[in-house]
Amino acid sequence: MVSLHPIMAKSADLDPRHILNKSGYKATKGRTCILEVLINEKGPITVAEISKKLGRNKVDEVTLYRALEALVSSGILRKVDLQRGNARYYEFVETHHHHFVCSDCGAIESFSDKLCEKIVKNALKNSNIFKKADTHSLEIFGICSKCAKQNR
């Protein structure tokens, strides 16, 4: 075990191997690289894009799907639907946030708003069958100014 010089060390919660082990997974070459791609990406990305970014570390598609599913079930990744064809997107969950998506070019802008918690609280209060919320997703769709200009 080589210890890194302080300035080189990643904070533990951004180190793929550490994250994997902490959640009871083996830090295999495959999963480490997959998680690394998602940590660096810092935004939603499709399975096909992940595969491409893996480059020479590419894994079998089955392995990729299984890894993603596992990481989602542990809350390390999040699966989001950006209404772009049939693609599902995955993103590393660092802080909870939402997306503003361009329906035309797919540009994504992230945002967060504490009012969301209030809405969830309201929904719980008014619900007959739910007593607790685990998570939520909010996406706003529109046309970005670049596309708006082009389409005119």
Added chain:
Amino acid sequence: MVSLHPIMAKSADLDPRHILNKSGYKATKGRTCILEVLINEKGPITVAEISKKLGRNKVDEVTLYRALEALVSSGILRKVDLQRGNARYYEFVETHHHHFVCSDCGAIESFSDKLCEKIVKNALKNSNIFKKADTHSLEIFGICSKCAKQNR
């Protein structure tokens, strides 16, 4: 043209044929039945479920997909992702609302909250690239009390 007795008449905005024509579509037997299923359903439903509910009015899957896509593009239907496997859900858009979904059994409870508009407004104000929002989707995920009881 037979005019219906007042008590039999559907309000125009719930009559599939009227809705179709108003948006420039032909009120074919297929599309009329498809839209009828969705109007009666009053909640998100999968393509497979729609097909089953069509019964003897079943249409080819291609026809179904093309009809759904057209109706979504006109804002008559809405496509939602309830994070249940790979199924996409469609629902008739009567009033804007959101979903509280049980991650276990898939039970759906609809709700709406005016705070959402506020969030959209905030997001627009803070955005660098969006000047206008068309629509948004909000889903809350949790375990319903029935499933919570069973799993214990």
Added chain:
DNA sequence: ACCATAAACGCAAGTTAGTTGCAATAAATT
């Protein structure tokens, strides 16, 4: 009521997205 026309349809075939079972491999634990 008939005709023209454009939308909508169904079929066949194809693509993309995601899954299952299983034997081989590689982390982690002892």
Added chain:
DNA sequence: AATTTATTGCAACTAACTTGCGTTTATGGT
């Protein structure tokens, strides 16, 4: 270093969705 158990890759498969094209059908004009 040996053992254990998660993870991997392969082959084959299912599910979800799409494209092209010739035929049918609703609708608006005569």
